[in-house]
Amino acid sequence: MNKVVNSIEEAIKDIKDGATIMIGAFGLCGLPEKGIAALLKSGVKDLTVISCTAGVDDFGVGLLLQNHQIKKLIASYIGENDDAEKRLFAGEYELELVPQGTIAERARAGGAGIPAFYVPASYGTEAAEGKEVREFDGKMYVMERAFKADYAFVKAWKGDSYGNLIYKATANNLNNPMAMCGKITIAEVEELVPAGELDPHHIHTPGIFVQQIFQGTDYEKRIEFLRLQNE
């Protein structure tokens, strides 16, 4: 049951061009930095990336766009990344915008064996174009399909050798739903402990959803907008 890999390079060695990859994080918060760095180094291309945002110009998912590795990006927001917008207008990649809550739920559904479900979000908007709509109890809903992902890259605070994960504060965000969804979920953690050291009541992502885990070092944990009291 030991899921510890010695390096991120070992974890990603089988990823092929054209793979569908989920990347956890909300902006740069809870970002699988080591996984992205390894993807950059690997040069794997034509990726379909599912992520909440495009990161920023020079960090996070933005790095994969700069490196021309993404064919299609599915995200809810690219507003903090001017470079992503320029590359989009230049036709370098395809963008599918999906409401944030729908991204989270499609990821969870993919992990939970629910092929489709209905949400009110996006009804009547261009984001619902081409999607089935249906009325329930007098209100209109849009049918959304579960995501499928070859890999999910997630980042947690603590993890154990069985793949159990605990997130810090708001760094959970998309990481848990995406961990559920990946055919292969690769978790990187700041602190890796032997199975048995984490309280089973405190686990946010049970190890069954995680296939590979490793401890990262020297996390940059870049802050997008540092705001301080009285400053």
Next chain:
Amino acid sequence: MNKVVNSIEEAIKDIKDGATIMIGAFGLCGLPEKGIAALLKSGVKDLTVISCTAGVDDFGVGLLLQNHQIKKLIASYIGENDDAEKRLFAGEYELELVPQGTIAERARAGGAGIPAFYVPASYGTEAAEGKEVREFDGKMYVMERAFKADYAFVKAWKGDSYGNLIYKATANNLNNPMAMCGKITIAEVEELVPAGELDPHHIHTPGIFVQQIFQGTDYEKRIEFLRLQNE
């Protein structure tokens, strides 16, 4: 934001005959004992009860059946309650059997604003009779509707005055999904603390899902099958 009520009697005083009530627990594990006791005393009747099981003959949901307060029971299993079976054959109440995972997901969906979703469970069986079926990616699924519940009775280990809940071990089970679903969710806890004393990382049910909370005393916590090592 203080949701503490002084007594369970106060919490349930507005429940009307004919209400739909969810009751957390798996069998007798994680049972809202005080809530059931108060329902018995109140005499409220013609209830639709949604619960994982019928409890046992003389404890849990079984007590409400004995007291003729249930018009319809929606559950996945009544096998540990002979009395429930007798009353069913006597036509005393209506029983709708639903697969256990589907009960949990219909409760979560009700709380999550998802009116309907598809599951593989029960396809091709009598439990799917009258339900829509649909093929996705070559596999057949059944459409399930979200539950709606006027009240949800749940039991937790620890809770705070804002309604945040933490469950012990396997006593979470249906309690968290049902807490999400109740229009009014009444939580009873073994230990009630002021807001701020529980670590926000450890909360299983955020307080937004809970409308009333109180501390119960003298929990019986009856065990259905006590099995011991080497005995």
Next chain:
Amino acid sequence: MALDKTGIAKRIAQEMKDGYYINLGIGVPTMASNFIPEDVNVVIHTENGLLGMGGYPSRDNYDADLVNAGKQTVTALPGASFFDSATSFAMIRGGHIDLTVLGAFEVTDKGDIASWKIPGSRVKGMGGAMDLVAAAKNIIVAMTHTNRKGEAKLVKNCTLPLTGVQCVKMIVTDLAVVKVTEKGFQLIERAPGVSVEEIIEKTAAPLIIDGEIPEMNI
């Protein structure tokens, strides 16, 4: 006189009732949280995964892992909880949020809202806005009454891509408080010193005016 941003934020704060769970968009909506009366206890939800958001941290205790929906460093108040995005949007979609306040480019007298995209200009994305407007119980828009070109933002039909349909309940602008009723826009209050005529002139849809319109009390 037209209100400044602070004025709009103060008026919005008056809509916050004791016991509310509230989601506030970036900018003026978030600013409103500074003006909540002391006896009104609310919990701020931030859709990236926190109930019980507090103010900005001090220089000694900020944490890259604790941010709000605007990706700004924040704090968590006593009684807070952290959770993943699926659970966070379950709160929104499931109608557990009592009040949502957000900005907009245009709002129609049926409550439709356009707030996320200006075609041919910038591409940002809807983030969580489409989830919020589709499901919150009570949606208030905070915006200026007209855009930079002086064009009305309260309209019959949106010219920009929609964020949601028939969802906005009330609009607080620098000039007025307007409710979206079944019969269309209804003028409820006007900014101190602003005339009903000016508001009518700057609104591109019929405005129901029922008796004397009081000034905002801010």
Next chain:
Amino acid sequence: MALDKTGIAKRIAQEMKDGYYINLGIGVPTMASNFIPEDVNVVIHTENGLLGMGGYPSRDNYDADLVNAGKQTVTALPGASFFDSATSFAMIRGGHIDLTVLGAFEVTDKGDIASWKIPGSRVKGMGGAMDLVAAAKNIIVAMTHTNRKGEAKLVKNCTLPLTGVQCVKMIVTDLAVVKVTEKGFQLIERAPGVSVEEIIEKTAAPLIIDGEIPEMNI
């Protein structure tokens, strides 16, 4: 000679591979966990909300809040996690469980299973069985080859209400190991001393027999 329950449990244990997440039904399936080889590390899932189920507790440390799907007191092993039923069935429905073992009244040569209801007799309910058979990757049925009246339980069509369709991959009985293939039942192994002829006679559907059928090694 036909196997007893322990024999069936031992044979099932041979199907458990290192690294498997396993869900075991009440009775013989659960008994199988006693016979897993020491070098095979598996994690037992119990659908009421625990990964990493251990054995029964001692008299000093049992806990009413820690039970298995059979409502028996159990323990949690190092590396365990607790979760709610929605997450627990997400694991099942999402195909994260590598092996499910459960009992049955009847199994057909297409893999249909009847295991939850005998009309006119007792009403119990399906519990989590319909979720499990609809979604686990690999479903093994543990049962006697015939019922108490001596009637075959491996059949062409179920006479009892179904639990799931086209889902069972393998059946381990007191007489044989049978795989469900695209062409129907295939006899894989026989219990020590039990003849192929006896198995054919007690099976109410065609049985593919490919060459010499070995005895189980238990």
